[in-house]
Amino acid sequence: MRVLVPVKRVLDYNVKPRVKADGSGVDLANVKMSMNPFDEIAVEEAIRLKEKGVVTEIVAVSVGEAKCQETLRTALAMGADRAILVQTDDRVEPLGVAKLLAKIVAEEAPELVILGKQAIDDDNNQTGQMLAGLLGWGQGTFASAVEIADGHAKVTREVDGGLETDDLKLPAIVTTDLRLNEPRYASLPNIMKAKSKPMATKTPADYGVDVAPRLTVTNVVEPPRRSAGVKVADVDELVTKLKALGVAK
Amino acid sequence: MKTLVWVEHDGKAVKDATLSAVTAAAKLGEVHLLVAGQGVDGVAAEAAVIAGVGKVHVADDAAYAHGLAENVAPLVAGLMATHDAFVAPATTTAKNIAPRVAALLDVMQVSDILSVEGADSFTRPIYAGNAIATVKTSDKKLVLTVRTTAFDKASPTGGTGSVEKVASTGDAGLSSFAGAEIAKLERPELTSAKVIVSGGRALQSSENFKTLIEPLADKLGAAVGASRAAVDAGYVPNDYQVGQTGKIVAPEVYIAIGISGAIQHLAGMKDSKTIIAINKDEDAPIFQVADIGLVGDLYKIVPELTDKL
Ligand SMILES: Cc1cc2nc3c(=O)[nH]c(=O)nc-3n(C[C@H](O)[C@H](O)[C@H](O)COP(=O)(O)OP(=O)(O)OC[C@H]3O[C@@H](n4cnc5c(N)ncnc54)[C@H](O)[C@@H]3O)c2cc1C
Ligand SMILES: Nc1ncnc2c1ncn2[C@@H]1O[C@H](COP(=O)(O)O)[C@@H](O)[C@H]1O
Numbered sequence: 001m002r003v004l005v006p007v008k009r010v011l012d013y014n015v016k017p018r019v020k021a022d023g024s025g026v027d028l029a030n031v032k033m034s035m036n037p038f039d040e041i042a043v044e045e046a047i048r049l050k051e052k053g054v055v056t057e058i059v060a061v062s063v064g065e066a067k068c069q070e071t072l073r074t075a076l077a078m079g080a081d082r083a084i085l086v087q088t089d090d091r092v093e094p095l096g097v098a099k100l101l102a103k104i105v106a107e108e109a110p111e112l113v114i115l116g117k118q119a120i121d122d123d124n125n126q127t128g129q130m131l132a133g134l135l136g137w138g139q140g141t142f143a144s145a146v147e148i149a150d151g152h153a154k155v156t157r158e159v160d161g162g163l164e165t166d167d168l169k170l171p172a173i174v175t176t177d178l179r180l181n182e183p184r185y186a187s188l189p190n191i192m193k194a195k196s197k198p199m200a201t202k203t204p205a206d207y208g209v210d211v212a213p214r215l216t217v218t219n220v221v222e223p224p225r226r227s228a229g230v231k232v233a234d235v236d237e238l239v240t241k242l243k244a245l246g247v248a249k
Numbered sequence: 250m251k252t253l254v255w256v257e258h259d260g261k262a263v264k265d266a267t268l269s270a271v272t273a274a275a276k277l278g279e280v281h282l283l284v285a286g287q288g289v290d291g292v293a294a295e296a297a298v299i300a301g302v303g304k305v306h307v308a309d310d311a312a313y314a315h316g317l318a319e320n321v322a323p324l325v326a327g328l329m330a331t332h333d334a335f336v337a338p339a340t341t342t343a344k345n346i347a348p349r350v351a352a353l354l355d356v357m358q359v360s361d362i363l364s365v366e367g368a369d370s371f372t373r374p375i376y377a378g379n380a381i382a383t384v385k386t387s388d389k390k391l392v393l394t395v396r397t398t399a400f401d402k403a404s405p406t407g408g409t410g411s412v413e414k415v416a417s418t419g420d421a422g423l424s425s426f427a428g429a430e431i432a433k434l435e436r437p438e439l440t441s442a443k444v445i446v447s448g449g450r451a452l453q454s455s456e457n458f459k460t461l462i463e464p465l466a467d468k469l470g471a472a473v474g475a476s477r478a479a480v481d482a483g484y485v486p487n488d489y490q491v492g493q494t495g496k497i498v499a500p501e502v503y504i505a506i507g508i509s510g511a512i513q514h515l516a517g518m519k520d521s522k523t524i525i526a527i528n529k530d531e532d533a534p535i536f537q538v539a540d541i542g543l544v545g546d547l548y549k550i551v552p553e554l555t556d557k558l
Contacts, residue, residue, distance in 0.1 A: 011376070013513070016379065016512060017376040017377075017379040017380060019379070019380045025380075025382075026375070026376055026379075026380050038494075093357050094348070094357070094358070095351065095352065095355075095356070095357045095358075098352060117494070118494060120376070120377065120493065120494075121375065121376060122375050123360065123361065123374065123375055123376070123377065123493065124358070124360050125344055125348070125360060126348035126351070126358050126360060127348075128348075129318065129344075129345060129346075129347075129348035129349045129352070130348045130349065130351060130352035131352075132318070132319075132349060132352075133322060133348070133349035133350070133351075133352030133353050134352050136421075136423070137423065138319055138423035138424040139318055139319065139345070139349070139424070140424075141318075141344075141345050142341060142345075144487065154427060157341075158341070158487045158488070159341040159342070159429075159488070160340055160341045160342070160440075160488060160496070161259075161429075161431040161432060161488060162429065162430045162431045162432045162486060162487070162488050163429065163430045163431075163486075163487065164315075164426070164428070164429040164430075164431075165426075165427040165428045165429065166315075166317065166424050166425065166426060166427060167424065167425045167426075167427045168423065168424045169422070169423055169424070172423075172424075177487075177494075178477060178480075178481065178494060179480070179481065179487060213357070214356065214357035214386055214387050214388050215357050215359065215384045215385065215386050215387075216384065216385045216386075216387070217382050217383070217384050218370070218383045218384065218385050219382070219383040220375070220380050220381070220382045220383075221380070221381050222379075222380065222381070223374070223378060223379070223380070223381050223519075226519065226524075226537075226538050226540075228537075229524070229536075229538075229539045229540035229541055229542060230540070230541060230542070231531075231536075231541075231542045231543070231544060232541060232542070232543050234543075235543070235550055235553045235554050235557060236557070238525070238541065238543050238554060239554065239557050239558060241525075241541050242469075242502075242525075242558070245501070245502055245523055247443075247444050247469055247501065247502050248468070248469065248558045249558075
């Protein structure tokens with residue numbers, strides 16, 4: 001079976017975001033960009049399913065500017081088989097991404113789409129659930145374990161109270177949580193090999209999807225800063241402070 | 250505007266997160282609630298007396314027993330024909346359901362709102378809370394999730410809502426509940442605790458969480474939290490994780506022990522009223538947000554602290 005893995009290019013998780021002074025957003029000029037960490041976990045999960053013989057082909061998809069090619073090459077170097085770039089310089093929201101993915105699903109007929117649970121730039125946590133809704137498929141979100149057998153996916157999910165397991169009919173959507181796996185690094189030979197793997201470039205218009213944003217970002221500011229605190233010298237002083245706060249008697 | 254608020258519950262009682270969503274919804278207009286589940290008359294009765302509530306829609310059916318998004322989303326989408334906004338607390342249950350509803354309604358969800366600036370305008374955190382965006386929607390219907398720490402809780406009593414049954418949309422036949430491991434809580438819940446004691450990688454084992462963190466938490470009547478590193482290493486279960494991708498908390502007092510203070514962790518706790526950090530590295534980033542810091546070895550400090558309280 002075929003698996004589709006959408007990957008987003010985002011500000012690297014190690015970089016501290018800087019808010020632009022004019023309130024227009026976060027400064028992305030000359031900073032390190034990487035694959036969204038949850039998407040690395042998604043690619044890894046697809047590769048493991050392929051290594052188990054459950055999956056036969058992994059198609060990575062990214063929506064965004066031309067530089068998303070780099071993100072797709074990373075997915076290919078990890079072990080994806082081919083890639084599709086839906087190229088646009090415009091901001092595309094989760095609803096637009098989900099609509100594009102729904103069209104690609106119609107063309108590629110995967111039995112599983114594995115997405116990240118959340119892109120760490122906009123922190124939306126929407127795209128997988130939206131895609132499932134558009135397709136009328138089951139959804140296993142925030143997955144910490146995935147088992148595929150007999151046309152079903154058993155997905156263990158990280159929920160507020162602990163863990164929950166749902167049984168989904170395939171085809172289905174899975175979104176990854178942190179504990180699903182630990183993504184591999186691409187080896188140098190695989191990075192070389194990835195250069196010759198196929199990558200198709202499309203546009204939203206090719207799919208006939210209107211991706212015009214529904215939300216306008218009118219202002220972006222830094223959150224209020226906490227003022228500097230004090231250091232206490234020892235436990236006794238800390239106990240005094242805790243008493244003053246009223247949390248200790 | 251008529252809002253439909255998702256009532257978060259465990260089949261028996263209304264969860265506190267609901268009360269914050271009610272406060273957010275009340276800023277938009279009339280507050281109606283949706284209780285979906287199986288055998289939830291008790292929950293509905295409790296929901297009806299939340300202050301400021303109008304109608305409580307109750308969908309009682311086995312298909313809703315476990316809050317499966319595949320079954321619940323069509324129910325909500327149907328009710329949205331007569332409501333203008335679906336408002337849900339940002340719990341894992343609602344984060345699973347709301348975007349599916351948004352897709353069915355062809356609207357863009359606004360996730361994790363921090364404030365209501367107008368009928369179509371909201372603030373929300375992006376980049377792990379390192380930036381706050383104001384967004385304005387052009388959609389006719391709203392789908393919102395609410396950061397519960399950003400809104401006061403509505404009073405759980407004093408309301409006089411009417412309860413109305415709604416027809417089930419049935420089982421979509423796409424998914425089924427296969428089991429759960431839900432931790433039994435002997436302590437306050439993380440998201441509603443007044444005091445939280447959190448441990449990081451420096452705790453080194455689940456044993457040390459039990460012998461160091463838990464006794465301190467017990468002395469303070471506190472909930473126990475953790476960094477991702479501590480959860481990944483298996484010292485504590487996943488539901489202890491505080492942060493960008495875990496639970497968002499804002500207690501009166503948050504005590505971070507052996508936690509470095511990565512931005513992903515700070516994202517989940519930096520709105521706590523007072524932050525206390527214990528770390529042996531005086532340059533640890535956690536001290537940049539801590540109101541009270543103690544530099545030293547947790548293995549010496551924590552037992553002494555527990556002892557002296
Ligand atoms: C996509 C993504 C999402 C993430 N989401 C989250 C999240 O939601 N929550 C989260 O917490 N993290 C999250 N992280 C991980 C985050 O980046 C950090 O790796 C993590 O928070 C580090 O945990 P820590 O502080 O316990 O460990 P470390 O960074 O290893 O810090 C351990 C600290 O303990 C101190 N220490 C060591 N020994 C002692 C001692 N004897 N006494 C006192 N102090 C001692 C050290 O000085 C150090 O400061 C995420 C990362 C990614 C990529
Ligand atoms: N522009 C994009 N291109 C490819 N995949 C995306 C894009 N945006 C979101 N996704 C996928 O959807 C997941 C959730 O993103 P979000 O809903 O934006 O938090 C990500 O982890 C990706 O797997």
